[in-house]
Amino acid sequence: MCQVGEDYGDAAPEGPPPPRPGHELKCVKCKDGLPVVVIRAGDAFCRDCFRAFYIHKFRAVLGKNRLIFPGEKVLLAWSGGPSSSSMVWQVLEGLSRDSAKRLRFVPGVVYVDEGAACGQSWKDRARTLADVKSILQTTGFPWHIVTLEEVFALPPSVLRCSAQEPVGTIGTYKVAVDSFLQQQHTLVAEGVGGSPNSTPGEEQLSQPCTQDPQDLAGPPPADQTEALSRLFDSVKTLTAKEELLQTLRTHLILHVARAHGYSKVMTGDSCTRLAIKLMTGLALGRGAFLAWDTGFSDERHGSVVVVRPMREHTLKEVAFYNRLFAVPSVFTPAIDTKAPEKASIHRLMEGFLLRLQAQFPSTVSTVYRTSEKLVKAPRDGCASGPRCLLCMCLLDVDTADSATAFGAQTQDCSQMQSPTPPAEAPTVPCCSTEVGRAQNCFRGTRPCGREDSRACVIEQLCYSCRVNMKDVPSLDPLPPYILAEAQLRSQRRSPEIQEYLVESSDDDVHTGGSGAWVPPEQEGKDGQAACDCINKNIFN
Structure with a gap:
């Protein structure tokens, strides 16, 4: 009969049981080596x-x-973190002579x-x-170091989708490879190249490291640093700050790629990060x-494609690889460092997915596989429509007469604009030299109030960017190139109604009236002039 507190056996041994002879854990691939990492259950x-x-x-x-x-030419966007550092090292190894199939x-x-x-000081930076x-310097690649303050010197053309070459098919890719190999053999035969198997990237590694002469040589201007701090201090929520930071970073990298002739930009987004980004985007x-x-x-930028x-x-996997093969990285505090989990939607979604991943190891892979099934197909009639001023995606939104919540929001934005002035109102542009350009001035017969300028910017944003801009009380601290591009877009006419309007006189064309046609080169000059004027108003 059982007795309370009676010991019926020996105590359980502490620690894991000793392995049985002939059943030691082996590598799942070679079946011979001793495993050093376990990626998933059973994958050693x-x-x-x-x-x-x-x-x-x-x-x-x-x-x-x-x-x-x-x-x-491919530009590697390196943040110093584990994923982007591993990406740079993969490219470095792929260009070496020891690689089986070199890049x-x-x-x-x-x-x-x-x-x-x-909020870092210049000493820490x-x-x-x-x-x-x-x-x-150890990579041997050409490198460019830019500061985020340089967004206050970007031209408005950054926000324009340049002409994009058609995406090549498998046949065109094979033709390009054959043409490249034939060109390499021709150079070797003429005595120009080094060897028939050498690649441009490998020849670049043999040359000394090069740096852009316009790269950072000292601290950025104090007025730009102050303007950037004022911009992020004015944003109310951490969610809007992270979205704004990502947008400005993308614009700056896009400008560097176009300025130096890069047609592709590589980013180090991992599977886990993309799964979090998918849920956060929803x-x-x-x-x-x-x-x-x-x-x-990501082909939204036209001539520069992000991969x-x-x-x-x-x-x-990235952490294991960097640890085993000593991939160097740089720790830099982010804008959400030491922030609580519920401080932003990004942090909340990250904690939610990582906790699920700890209990259900297939969570991240399931969310990631869902993202692979998404199709890049805009709605009918929106393939060549206007684009968002910030994220540069097509404005795939409902119209103002829609019964959806976004339609009501769009209608509210349109009602915020001032009514059309009477016909006898002067059509002299308020940005003329007699009056002087103002930061919130939009050329035309519409008044130049702050509410009107904000409405003109908001109506050029997608739904997500409009929601984020609600946490920005004033648009004045925004970089000048964004405000200048919004001003230029508000001046353009729709091609469908252009033929039904009365042509303006030559005097209106030269004075830059609201109804005048402006040549493209003049439009670029006007955009740069507006950007310079906004810079003057911000930093003076």
């Missing part, structure tokens, strides 16, 4: 097999999509210093930049643009 890899597995993932993503052609594109690296937005330069109202935000390629070759790697 030795060091060499894990390295081959990791590299194959990176190469397979590039080979499956075939968007990067031989000899093409054939010409890489460059860009680093954006965001210390001013995070200079210490970080010293570590960044030491790492970039919460922020970016459901129509998730295919561009999380897909392998994400690290989208098959999880953060766990």
